[in-house]
Amino acid sequence: MTNDNLRPVYFLSDSTGITAETLGNTLLTQFPANNFDRITIPFITTDEQARSAVRIIDGHAATGLQPIVFSTAVSNDIRQILATCKGIIVDLIGAHVGQLEHALGTRVSGEPGRAHGLGNAARYQSRMAAVEYAMEHDDGQSLRALEKAQVILVSPSRCGKTPTTMYLALQHGIFAANFPLVDEDFEREGFPKPLLPFVSKCFGLTTNPLRLSQVRTERRRGSPYASLRQCGFELRSAERLYESHGIPYLNSASVSIEEMAATILQKMNLKH
Amino acid sequence: MTNDNLRPVYFLSDSTGITAETLGNTLLTQFPANNFDRITIPFITTDEQARSAVRIIDGHAATGLQPIVFSTAVSNDIRQILATCKGIIVDLIGAHVGQLEHALGTRVSGEPGRAHGLGNAARYQSRMAAVEYAMEHDDGQSLRALEKAQVILVSPSRCGKTPTTMYLALQHGIFAANFPLVDEDFEREGFPKPLLPFVSKCFGLTTNPLRLSQVRTERRRGSPYASLRQCGFELRSAERLYESHGIPYLNSASVSIEEMAATILQKMNLKH
Numbered sequence: 001m002t003n004d005n006l007r008p009v010y011f012l013s014d015s016t017g018i019t020a021e022t023l024g025n026t027l028l029t030q031f032p033a034n035n036f037d038r039i040t041i042p043f044i045t046t047d048e049q050a051r052s053a054v055r056i057i058d059g060h061a062a063t064g065l066q067p068i069v070f071s072t073a074v075s076n077d078i079r080q081i082l083a084t085c086k087g088i089i090v091d092l093i094g095a096h097v098g099q100l101e102h103a104l105g106t107r108v109s110g111e112p113g114r115a116h117g118l119g120n121a122a123r124y125q126s127r128m129a130a131v132e133y134a135m136e137h138d139d140g141q142s143l144r145a146l147e148k149a150q151v152i153l154v155s156p157s158r159c160g161k162t163p164t165t166m167y168l169a170l171q172h173g174i175f176a177a178n179f180p181l182v183d184e185d186f187e188r189e190g191f192p193k194p195l196l197p198f199v200s201k202c203f204g205l206t207t208n209p210l211r212l213s214q215v216r217t218e219r220r221r222g223s224p225y226a227s228l229r230q231c232g233f234e235l236r237s238a239e240r241l242y243e244s245h246g247i248p249y250l251n252s253a254s255v256s257i258e259e260m261a262a263t264i265l266q267k268m269n270l271k272h
Numbered sequence: 273m274t275n276d277n278l279r280p281v282y283f284l285s286d287s288t289g290i291t292a293e294t295l296g297n298t299l300l301t302q303f304p305a306n307n308f309d310r311i312t313i314p315f316i317t318t319d320e321q322a323r324s325a326v327r328i329i330d331g332h333a334a335t336g337l338q339p340i341v342f343s344t345a346v347s348n349d350i351r352q353i354l355a356t357c358k359g360i361i362v363d364l365i366g367a368h369v370g371q372l373e374h375a376l377g378t379r380v381s382g383e384p385g386r387a388h389g390l391g392n393a394a395r396y397q398s399r400m401a402a403v404e405y406a407m408e409h410d411d412g413q414s415l416r417a418l419e420k421a422q423v424i425l426v427s428p429s430r431c432g433k434t435p436t437t438m439y440l441a442l443q444h445g446i447f448a449a450n451f452p453l454v455d456e457d458f459e460r461e462g463f464p465k466p467l468l469p470f471v472s473k474c475f476g477l478t479t480n481p482l483r484l485s486q487v488r489t490e491r492r493r494g495s496p497y498a499s500l501r502q503c504g505f506e507l508r509s510a511e512r513l514y515e516s517h518g519i520p521y522l523n524s525a526s527v528s529i530e531e532m533a534a535t536i537l538q539k540m541n542l543k544h
Contacts, residue, residue: 016534030380108302131435163403262288
């Protein structure tokens with residue numbers, strides 16, 4: 001099941017394991033050697049599940065490479081069971097609890113944290129509503145209720161509007177619409193009419209012509225749409241439009257969806 | 273800007289701040305009192321930005337409540353500057369680096385981690401492709417290329433198919449389609465024909481009748497569609513279909529989108 005030449009890395013959690021994976025991987029990227037075999041075990045909520053995780057980890061004892069075990073389990077009982085395994089335990093919760101207890105002058109409750117849990121029904125509903133809004137208002141499909149948008153992403157086709165919009169909705173519960181800029185807009189050097197009342201909510205995306213051409217080529221190889229010349233024209237024109245209308249913008253070529261979303265929240269001063 | 277009765281909590285990061293927020297909030301939920309004023313400062317990548325963050329944090333010195341500062345900054349220089357602030361620094365990276373250096377027998381590089389960074393262009397493209405696939409195959413819109421789906425979510429309307437599909441695509445790069453179950457399917461007690469070749473890829477969602485009725489009422493108040501009777505009928509019928517076709521399923525009523533996605537990955541044995 002696992003490769004004996006790689007060091008096993010486990011991400012253990014009483015919830016989804018996303019935080020353990022993310023912080024664990026951030027820590028691992030600091031080490032040049034990258035010969036890790038990553039395994040996530042989520043939803044460890046009972047003592048028996050914790051003991052089962054320990055048995056899986058200890059199954060590597062014969063390979064010689066001691067597993068690294070990142071854990072975000074919150075319950076004291078479960079953390080104590082996990083601590084008995086033969087791996088190197090990096091306890092991402094336990095390491096900080098004492099410091100916070102001291103600072104806040106109170107003891108922890110020891111209940112599972114559910115960083116990615118339901119939280120409350122209201123938050124769930126607001127994310128659902130945001131995703132629905134994003135789907136309805138993808139690529140300029142609907143002009144209805146644009147006044148409800150907290151941000152409207154604009155750009156030429158294939159600069160990353162859709163995934164960024166979805167991420168803003170899903171992760172941050174932001175009502176985000178997106179709208180394409182097309183040749184017609186560039187020819188008359190004007191901003192799309194339906195968006196004129198909402199210019200202050202607009203945020204522009206751009207990218208590098210070569211990158212855009214590559215992405216468009218995957219969709220329509222050899223088309224004028226995918227040509228470097230057309231891509232360069234659209235991006236230059238879009239950037240000119242952003243500048244003439246005072247629209248903040250971002251080059252999506254070298255940043256991730258998460259970074260774009262965080263930048264947009266910051267620049268548009270959106271509270272999530 | 274901040275409320276003096278609340279204890280300021282800062283999430284500092286050289287990237288998006290998502291990990292600092294998530295782990296910091298998990299830790300804070302362990303403490304009963306919840307009087308925190310949360311502020312995220314992302315993208316602290318230069319010494320000057322770090323000094324500016326310290327100035328902001330030290331601006332609270334007069335209020336009496338010492339700020340709590342969660343940091344995932346990776347660079348030694350930046351961590352050293354942040355450590356000079358008058359808050360209680362919870363260094364989510366520094367606390368674990370020494371242990372890992374010892375375990376791996378090597379020193380850290382000290383480069384920014386970018387847990388939510390671009391990583392590599394291939395990963396970015398695969399997420400873009402997954403989001404595009406999810407958009408195209410939302411709510412049974414397209415039956416083209418269903419064989420490419422890694423999972424097909426099925427359920428009656430409004431059980432959470434769309435946000436879960438989007439999350440699987442965005443967070444995990446999974447090719448996910450979703451397909452509605454409707455009265456027609458229940459009446460003939462059969463599975464939708466277009467999905468029959470792909471039953472082994474299907475995963476069902478269900479929820480509680482009362483909850484479904486509430487969600488549907490928001491959309492169409494007083495309609496038969498939103499009635500408790502109709503909701504109960506659809507959910508019972510759907511669960512019967514899942515069971516008769518051996519389709520694993522999950523009740524979405526008390527879990528978050530992240531938990532649903534993590535459960536689906538686990539039960540469908542999907543590698544992300």
